[in-house]
Amino acid sequence: MPRFFLVSLCLAITSPINVLGQNIQTTAPAAASNQSVTSEALEGLGRAVEHYIGKDYAVGAELLVLHKGQTLYHESFGYSDREDKRRWQNNTLCNIRSMTKPITSAAAQILIDRNLLHLDDPVAKYLKSFDNDESKSITVRQVLTHRSGLPLTNLTKPDQYSSLTDQVAAGGGKGPEFEPGSKFWYSDLGTDVVGALVEKVSGEPLHDFVKRELLDPLGMSSSLYGIDADDKRLSQAASLYLKVPTGWLPFWKGDSKPFYPFAWGSQTIYSTTTDYAKFLRMMMNGGRVGDRQLLSAAAVSRMLAPVSRAKMMQSDTLAPTEFRNLEVYYGQMMVTYRVIGKEKEKPVVIGHSGSDGTCAW
Known part of the structure; x- marks a missing residue:
């Protein structure tokens, strides 16, 4: 299996380039001529950007x-x-x-391994706001796999609510838009539910639990x-732009609210290429991580196991791939x-992308 890994933090780039990847660490740059990828290929990648x-x-x-293991x-x-x-x-936030x-x-997998959270429990067991006729059948597994029936989002602005x-x-309270478990439908709201479950079960704010664990x-x-707002690191974060007919419109700067x-x-989460590479x-x-088993092998398997063919956002259209003979799946x-035809075998590529143009594979 190829052992390449690419992390791309691209501000509003329209067509991220994917590279096969696994088994990485942060080290000094190595000469590409000694690897199975050439310097010419890497220079071509740079020219494309x-x-x-x-x-x-x-x-x-x-x-x-x-x-x-080498950069x-x-x-x-x-x-x-x-x-x-x-x-x-390099390593701009x-x-x-x-x-x-x-x-x-x-x-969430850490809490599952500690027997504090259970995949096939109804979300309503932990979050009383789901204990109603509309949402009581939604399970933890379904919100982890974008099969809960919940919409993409319930927000009209980021600060609409005072807490997660x-x-x-x-x-x-509003409930799912279709029968839970019946199909894949990418949902930010569903993942926010996962975050709320982590808060409820752990008894602490999501960001504190994730930082420590x-x-x-x-x-x-x-x-x-x-x-x-007091974290000075945010002031150095890449600014956010929106594409408009006349060019790029500044939307958010690191020294803003x-x-x-x-x-x-x-x-x-705000991160850097080098940091996110450590997670993957x-x-x-x-x-x-080194000699420590930070996440159980079973937890990793659960996250990577194929559950659904990945689809385009707010669509039943299958997600495309430019890789020959590969299909895109979504796990937890x-x-x-x-x-193709070997979806039960180990994946060739793993990763995720972000809507501001970031991706890591």
């Missing part, structure tokens, strides 16, 4: 490619803030959006939940690419 920047398809981008390529392009003329630097989802799932509990309670042991010291009012399960390395190593908050 430069093309995006030159055509104004993106404001800034960063690419990190690792192979067999083959790590370059940055464009600006992290165009108005301030702040060039994108980014809002990774839905790349938060696998980390939220890993937090209130945010998911509104969704539980995952971010700190993984050495993800640059990663944070972007909810604290935090984009998120509190930790969500579906998003909220742990997944590739069966949950191990992890995307996996598998050989």
